[in-house]
Amino acid sequence: MAVPLSPPPPDPQFVLRGTQSAVNALHFCGGAEVHGCPLLFSGSQNGLVHIWSLQTRRAVATLDGHRGQSVTWLQMLPQSPQLLSQGRDLRLCLWDLAEGRNAVVDSICLESVGFCRSSVLAVGQARWTLAVPGKGIDEVQILEMPSKTSVCTLKPEADAKPGMPMCLGLWQAESSSRPFLLAGYEDGSIALWDVWERKVCSRISCHEEPVMGFDFDSQKARGVSGSAGKALTVWSLDGQQALQVCSTHQLTNPGISEVTIRPDHKILTTAGWDHRIRVFQWRTMKPLAVLAFHSASVHCVAFATNGLLAAGSKDQRISIWSLYQRM
């Protein structure tokens, strides 16, 4: 398409300040329609979880449950006002946020000191599966919640040596109830685990550096991963549960800490160590924008269901963007 002059990159819609620490994890509250305007959770280096109202653009509440240790992952449970937070104090806390409460109702002790984010998959009304980094250095543990019973431990074969798991993603094909786990490893490979059979269905080597983050689009059976290196890799999953690399996209600067596809599967964003947020068209991987607002590494990006983009950075700020919205 011939565009005579591309418009200058946009500015953030607004910026949330006040975490007083590097922002490591962001998560939009799923129940947006209830409040009219979504809530945003942010987990920061000093162990606090802030709950932001995007209407007043202020922090509504602060959750302190990780004893000053960095919060690395936040996730609302579907269909219940409960929040999971993972911290580097080796605890995974479950918060009850219903009716203004903010108390830890349960917690799980983790045995891995790595930076691997966990993953959750709802299998029923009150039942969900949780994948957490396991005790052994290259293990992933699958737990049945809320009973906290260990379902299995996924351990690669002895000769594979993929290193530590760096990021996890549980998913389930719509047609079956069979859960699968995608895991990005330290050696740059991504493996697809069949959780029930506890075996690797397929494994591809995507990057030369450790995989830092990926996102999987189960509709198109395609995923994209970013690493500490200079490339994004798009891979796909075929009917025989085999992964294969589709394409790689070179970036200007190395280092991607998180990749997120927007819920409508139109665009994806990356959080870059080069302080920039990059936006790509998901279908073609055409670069759409490079957002240079932050003055330090961007650690996390998250999309709200209405398409709002939030990015958290080491510079203690959370920027909120509205890009390519069609609502």
Next chain:
Amino acid sequence: MEAIESTAGPSFCLMKMAQLLANFLSQNRMAAIMEEQCRPQKKPGFPLLQQTLLNKVVGLPDHLGNRLQQDNLTLFFPQNYFRLLGEEVVRALQVIVDALRGGLDCSVSFVSQVLGKICIQGRQKEILDVLVPQLTALTQGSCLWQRVCWRLMEQIPDRAMEAVLTGLVVAAPGPEVLSRLLGNLVLKSKKAQFVMTRKLLFLQYQHTTSTLQSLLGYLAMDSQRRPLLIQALKELLETWGSSSAVRHAPLAQQHYLSAAILVCLAHLGEPELRDSQDELLGSMMAGVKCHLDSSLPTVRRLGMIVAEVLSSRIHREGPPLRFQYEDDKLSRELLALATPCTAGGSTLEAGGSSPAPAATEILEKTVDGEVESANSSVPQVRPQDSDSDLDSDDEFIPYDMSGDKELRSSKAPLYVRDCIEVLTSSEDMERWEAALRALEGLVCKSPEATQEVSVELAKVLLHLEERTCVSGFEGLRQRALVAVTVMDPARVAEYLTSQFYALNYSLRQRMDILDVLTLAAQELSRPGHLKRHAQQVSSGSGGLCLPAQAACQHDHTAGSGWRAVVEERIRSKTRRFSKGFPRRELANGPNEFNSVAGYFFFPLIQHFDRPLVTFDLLGDDQLVLGRLTHTLGALMYLAVNTTVAVSMGKALLEFVWALRFHVDIYVRRGLLSAVSSILLSVPAERLLGDLSEELLEARSWLADVAEKDVDQDCREQAVRALLLLERLKDRLLPISP
């Protein structure tokens, strides 16, 4: 027969005679004469007759040309006559061969003498162009023809041998032909051996590489001749490795020698090389050393290429030498010579086999291409049918992404002093690099701050080492140093020139000093440097496009702009002889180099003859001396229109006089360019007034160089300088009474 021959002499009835002679020639009678002389003869006085006949046959075009002057027939022109003679020779030989088949005894010595005499007269090309292809064809299948041919060559008198052989080697299309025509001549005739193995290799260098290939290929083709080839290689290498040859031989000859060595290597096999490995290795080591010592890049490169090939062939057990040199036409040609062919391998075979791989290659390529196109067509199709929302995504218009540059830390210092601190003490490599990158701009932005610390900064920069892999480090450092020098020329130049002759510097640093001084002088002498630079650029570009627009719209208003346009056009199309800034701009303002030229120039020229422990300009460090002479020349040139130019010129002429017989070509080139820049920079009246004696001396030296120097470049530069001198004289003549 004799009567007709002698009629070439008398002058009456000349045209009639000439017609008759032409008729005689056209009826193949010359072949008959030659054939007649080849029969066994018993008559007394036969040798005398044969001698006369020989003179007449060969000298015919000269005789007739002298006699007939303008009326000469075209048949008797040498370029036609000798071609005809060539055909006659073949015909005569044919008769002789037939006679031999018939059992008669014959000698080809008369034909050999004719051939030899023609070649001595310098008509090799005409006769051999006819003879060689025919003989090549005739000797193809017949042993008898080959024997006759060999005999023909053997019978050539010694004094004509060189002329014939040189002509043959040039005319022969390849080693096989040469081998067929000559046989083992080199083993039978001492003279032939001398010509083939010494004269053509060492004393002449005008031949093409294909000539070399057929010559050396000829030596390699027969097992009896191969020792000669090895001998030749040894001698070639000895010459290649001798430092005096490297220094004094012209470039073309060195190139020729190198090519000869490579061709030899291509022909010699492993066992033969192993026998004389030590000797060859010794010569190679010496040769590598003196080639790399040379100050001429081409010589160095020749050394590198030959050494790489040699070491890989001779010294198989160790790792071969590896050099870094430019991959250009010269090096590729040379390397192509060195690709070994099998001992008996002919170029014909190689030529025959090469099309086959080429064809398969093309085939592979096309197949690949098809596969590729097939591959590429698949993903083109797939997204179209797999995605329904094809057009809906296209409305995502990308934002401007020009700001997406590689991330550099923004920690660059903001003040010159900070830069110094970072460069000297910082352990943070990113910051160090950022400081280095920012330095030039900072220096240009703040002249006052720079002047406070100029010498200190120059010192830091001069001693700066590349601590991390910074791309363009040398350029950054150099530009920063130049900027500092320009900001505070007197003090920094004083410091730099003093350091040039100080202890404990590497050659690299000393040459950096010279480069920086030259560049800074250039910057200073450019009118309107620095402060006015930006304005000039903007007004300049405006001045260039405005008249251009105006010229098309209203011609009469553009009166002031046309000059700029014309000048710009001239400037863009003119190549200037001397490096440096365009002289056009000199008229624009005072030369700011004026007040400081002395600081740049005199300290440099003062101490060149005082060797230090670590630095001896007149000894081993002649490369730096060459750079020094070039720098001094450039400074001289840049000092045009300054008041010190006269005394600079005087000092420089003395300097040139002291070094005029330097052995290094690069130094001599520098001296010559220095002389030229003196002639350009010092005003003519002052030259003749104050420097007349020195100029006279220089002139005789220039004339000498222009005539005798081994290096072409030197000769050309000397001629240019002489022309400048002449022009000077012309300019002054009208003034003087």
